[in-house]
Amino acid sequence: MSTKVEKITLSAPIQSPIALWQTLPTIVAIVAAIALILARYQGSTLNILREGSLTNLALISYIASSLLFGMYLIGREPLMRKMAMFAMGLGFTFNLAAWGVRWIEYVEHLKTQGDMATLWQTLSWTEKVNHTFPLSNLYDITLGLTTFLGLTSMLVGTRKKYEFLGAVTMPLGALFLTLAVFLGNTITTLQPILRSYWRPIHVGVAAISYGICAVTFAVAVLYLLKDNMRIERIALVISVFTVTTYLLLAALFGNFSLIEGSFGMNIVVSSPMGEGPVRFSAARGDFLTANFAIVGRFAQAIVLLSIVAAALYVKDMFFGENDQLRKTANAVFSLAITLQILATGILYFEMKRTKDFSSLVPQTQLPKLAQLMSEQDDPHSHAAQGQIETARRMLAEMSPRMKVSFGSNPVVSAAFFTIIAGGLFFWLFQLRGKSIIENLPPLEVLDDLNYKLVSVCFPGFTLMLILGAVWANESWGSYWSWDPKETWGLITWIAYAAFLHTRFSHGWKGRRSAYFAILGFAFMLFTYLGVSYLLPGLHSYA
Numbered sequence: 001m002s003t004k005v006e007k008i009t010l011s012a013p014i015q016s017p018i019a020l021w022q023t024l025p026t027i028v029a030i031v032a033a034i035a036l037i038l039a040r041y042q043g044s045t046l047n048i049l050r051e052g053s054l055t056n057l058a059l060i061s062y063i064a065s066s067l068l069f070g071m072y073l074i075g076r077e078p079l080m081r082k083m084a085m086f087a088m089g090l091g092f093t094f095n096l097a098a099w100g101v102r103w104i105e106y107v108e109h110l111k112t113q114g115d116m117a118t119l120w121q122t123l124s125w126t127e128k129v130n131h132t133f134p135l136s137n138l139y140d141i142t143l144g145l146t147t148f149l150g151l152t153s154m155l156v157g158t159r160k161k162y163e164f165l166g167a168v169t170m171p172l173g174a175l176f177l178t179l180a181v182f183l184g185n186t187i188t189t190l191q192p193i194l195r196s197y198w199r200p201i202h203v204g205v206a207a208i209s210y211g212i213c214a215v216t217f218a219v220a221v222l223y224l225l226k227d228n229m230r231i232e233r234i235a236l237v238i239s240v241f242t243v244t245t246y247l248l249l250a251a252l253f254g255n256f257s258l259i260e261g262s263f264g265m266n267i268v269v270s271s272p273m274g275e276g277p278v279r280f281s282a283a284r285g286d287f288l289t290a291n292f293a294i295v296g297r298f299a300q301a302i303v304l305l306s307i308v309a310a311a312l313y314v315k316d317m318f319f320g321e322n323d324q325l326r327k328t329a330n331a332v333f334s335l336a337i338t339l340q341i342l343a344t345g346i347l348y349f350e351m352k353r354t355k356d357f358s359s360l361v362p363q364t365q366l367p368k369l370a371q372l373m374s375e376q377d378d379p380h381s382h383a384a385q386g387q388i389e390t391a392r393r394m395l396a397e398m399s400p401r402m403k404v405s406f407g408s409n410p411v412v413s414a415a416f417f418t419i420i421a422g423g424l425f426f427w428l429f430q431l432r433g434k435s436i437i438e439n440l441p442p443l444e445v446l447d448d449l450n451y452k453l454v455s456v457c458f459p460g461f462t463l464m465l466i467l468g469a470v471w472a473n474e475s476w477g478s479y480w481s482w483d484p485k486e487t488w489g490l491i492t493w494i495a496y497a498a499f500l501h502t503r504f505s506h507g508w509k510g511r512r513s514a515y516f517a518i519l520g521f522a523f524m525l526f527t528y529l530g531v532s533y534l535l536p537g538l539h540s541y542a
Contacts, residue, residue: 025085026154029093036093037100051105052185054098055143055177061091062150062174069167070428073436081163088157088166091173092150099134099143102185106132109187126197133200137188138532141207142180145528146173148211152453156215161441162449168218171421176214178417179529182410198471205467209460210528216453217521220514223446226437227511231429232313232326235333238422239310242336245415246303252534255289255409256296258303263296264289265347266408267357270401288369290360290404292350298343305336330430337423344416351404358399366391411533447509450517458496465493484535488527495520 040049047053068084071077110132111117123131134140150173157165190199225231249256255264267288312329316322354360370391406413429436440446468486469479480486499516502508 022158023155025089025158026092026151029089029154030096032093033096033100036097037104040101040104049101051098051101054094054101055180055185058091058094058098058146058150059174059177059181061087061094062146062170062177065091065166066170066174069164069170073164073167073439074432076439084166084170085157088150088153088170091170092147092154095143095147095150095173095177099147102134102140102143103132106134106136106187110189113189127195129200130195130197131190133204135200135203135207136190137186138529139180139183139185141203141210141528142176142183144204144207145210145214146176146180148208149173149176149214150211152212152215156449156453161445164222164440165215165219165449168222169215171425172214172218175414175418175421179410179414182407182413184407184410193475196471196474198467198474202464202467202471205460206464209457209464210524212453212457212460213521213524216450216457216517219446219450219453220517220521222440223443223450223514224511225429225433226440226443226446227514229511231426231433232316232329234422234429235330235426236310236313236317238419238426239306239313239333239336241415241422242306242340242419243303243310245412245419246299248534249412253409255412256299258300261296261300262291262293262362263299264291264362265351265404267361268403268405268408269398270403288361288365290354290357290402291362292347292360295343295347295350298339298346302336302339302343305332305339309333309336334423334427337420337426340416340419340423344420348406351406354404356399357402357404358395361395366395369395411529443510447513450513451503451509454496454499454517454520458493458500461489461493461496465489484531485527488523488531492520492523492527495523 036049036054039046048057065084065087068080068087072080072084107128111120120128135144149169153166153169153173156162157169221234224233246256246258250258253266255266256262267290269288309329309332312325312332316325316329366388370388465486468489472481472486473479495516499513499520502516503513
């Protein structure tokens with residue numbers, strides 16, 4: 001009998017559509033964003049109407065909204081929810097406006113390139129869109145992703161039974177925008193072969209799907225916590241993520257050594273002609289790094305503590321629960337997070353106060369610089385002593401133009417802030433988890449919301465794959481080439497297809513569906529970010 005009722009519920013159409021008055025805050029935010037975009041289009045020179053300023057304002061608003069929503073979940077004060085919703089609406093307004101102004105700045109940039117100033121008026125509107133639509137690189141996609149994450153949060157979060165949503169989506173939006181800020185908003189010009197009217201459609205659908213996918217992840221995590229999943233499991237995931245981040249940093253880029261306790265950040269060197277930054281490419285092996293010894297020692301301890309914490313959590317979960325063991329694991333994990341916060345703070349302080357970054361470049365990198373100078377193709381050849389001395393002088397000459405910031409290693413820096421955010425989330429639930437979980441809606445509401453969101457993002461992923469194939473055939477002469485981005489996009493689609501298939505065919509819901517939603521988000525995250533840095537291919541232009 002219960003099975004029959006469950007299946008009827010699963011196959012029921014989506015109910016309780018959003019009333020018109022509930023969309024009013026979203027409409028107001030969109031109108032406000034359009035007003036800011038038009039003001040910038042009309043030639044306003046106000047600094048606040050620059051894309052970078054608007055993005056920073058959106059980030060600040062999302063962080064404020066996160067804090068206010070957290071306070072609301074703890075105390076259920078109506079005023080806190082109103083303030084949190086206002087901050088979220090403000091963040092979405094700035095986010096959407098930043099993306100629109102980004103388009104204007106693309107147009108302004110393109111008009112300065114060669115003969116385009118005179119040719120611009122001769123282009124059709126479709127050609128203008130193909131040249132300037134602001135989804136050309138990872139920064140643009142991140143800005144678009146957070147825009148649609150904010151839009152979804154606004155549309156859904158205005159309903160009474162979903163008023164909790166911003167508490168988990170706003171921190172995600174803040175983390176994604178933090179990554180965007182670290183990536184830098186340099187405008188890039190696409191290769192002519194990629195200029196097609198299929199590009200804005202394909203990448204636009206991808207940004208929408210990514211944004212909704214992030215919301216499904218947030219709801220799935222809340223479902224598991226509401227379903228009495230121990231917060232220690234999240235601590236285990238964060239510990240594994242921490243270890244993986246540092247080991248990848250060591251194995252792929254050589255910026256960290258667990259044995260020596262060294263930690264480096266890539267150096268960005270400004271062009272002597274003032275034409276912009278020159279980045280030494282890690283892919284070619286000619287990168288320069290500034291070694292921060294103190295941070296390296298902290299990183300060494302963080303990795304070791306995270307390994308110990310993960311091992312203790314695994315033992316507690318799979319080899320018999322033990323309260324004392326769990327307390328020890330929580331203490332070790334908390335110490336690792338505390339050191340991560342200190343290490344990040346010290347790193348920021350060191351980057352700001354250091355005047356001569358050439359003094360932080362390890363001597364072992366001088367032969368690499370010498371090889372770059374002499375344009376030697378053999379990576380195993382040994383630079384002569386004279387060349388190394390010349391490299392040392394060149395390093396001293398470049399010193400005034402050297403810069404190191406969180407943007408020097410944007411993904412790694414964003415990962416550090418994600419670790420810290422995860423630790424703060426853990427501490428919050430340790431202190432006030434019971435009251436927060438009690439104030440969440442019933443499991444059925446969370447499960448239903450997750451299903452509805454997946455029902456929207458899955459068609460988006462389907463359309464993304466189809467449109468991408470059409471664009472690929474037009475640009476590269478092949479609908480499918482098993483490029484890493486294509487392959488992982490397909491894997492993400494399969495994960496969400498499995499979510500819906502198991503729900504319709506086998507009546508799976510609840511925890512099983514939540515795990516599928518989290519898995520799909522993990523695959524999406526790797527498709528969007530991991531592939532770009534770890535698996536170069538045809539999509540490396542982004």
